[in-house]
Amino acid sequence: MVTIATYADRYFGGVDRLWREAFPDDAPRNTAAIAIPQKRQFQPELFLVAIEEDEVIGSLMAGYDGHRGWISRVAVRQVHRRRGIARAMFEEVERRLAKLDCPKINLQVVTSNAAVVPFYERLGYLVEPRISMSKMLPKGDAPTPPGR
Ligand SMILES: CC(C)(COP(=O)(O)OP(=O)(O)OC[C@H]1O[C@@H](n2cnc3c(N)ncnc32)[C@H](O)[C@@H]1OP(=O)(O)O)[C@@H](O)C(=O)NCCC(=O)NCCS
Numbered sequence: 001m002v003t004i005a006t007y008a009d010r011y012f013g014g015v016d017r018l019w020r021e022a023f024p025d026d027a028p029r030n031t032a033a034i035a036i037p038q039k040r041q042f043q044p045e046l047f048l049v050a051i052e053e054d055e056v057i058g059s060l061m062a063g064y065d066g067h068r069g070w071i072s073r074v075a076v077r078q079v080h081r082r083r084g085i086a087r088a089m090f091e092e093v094e095r096r097l098a099k100l101d102c103p104k105i106n107l108q109v110v111t112s113n114a115a116v117v118p119f120y121e122r123l124g125y126l127v128e129p130r131i132s133m134s135k136m137l138p139k140g141d142a143p144t145p146p147g148r
Helices: 009-022 032-040 085-099 111-122
Strands: 002-006 047-052 055-064 069-076 105-107
Touching: 002 085, 009 032, 009 047, 009 055, 009 069, 032 047, 047 085, 055 085, 069 085
Parallel strands: 069 105
Antiparallel strands: 002 047, 047 055, 055 069
16 A cells, blocks of 8 residues: 655655656755755655655655745656556645645756656646746855756
């Protein structure tokens, strides 16, 4: 049976393994060793994992800034894809964001991963005409190519 749970420290190794598989080109600042302790400081209840037989098979991070909800780190272990695991994590995080009165959820897809857009569309997300911009603050790591 698959359970959607709030992330806990015992899942660190499983999430690390999942992210290495799902995001092989990740920037150093997105690795589990850096991103997870940071997320634990802010709305930790919006960091979800999918667990089956004690194994981490999916992850999803979200945050609500008081205006918009944001979703990232959506991943499912390769051998468990197309079983509705990501959909189950979305249903749970949308429930949690709705409870916070979050009116709208945004997410970004790097252009090199545009093939994933139909997946998000199946979950009800629309492509909007936006240009995504960002800026590293002094605590961020060395600049990496845009979109990372
Ligand atoms: C994208 C990803 C999270 C999907 O996880 P999943 O558990 O296989 O997704 P689900 O089984 O819950 O699928 C939900 C719906 O999307 C559809 N879907 C899933 N993957 C799809 C894809 N690659 N293209 C088109 N549709 C897709 C499913 O058929 C399902 O539709 P339905 O329920 O209406 O029949 C997984 O493929 C993954 O980890 N990819 C690598 C990491 C990644 O690219 N993450 C996104 C970063 S922006």
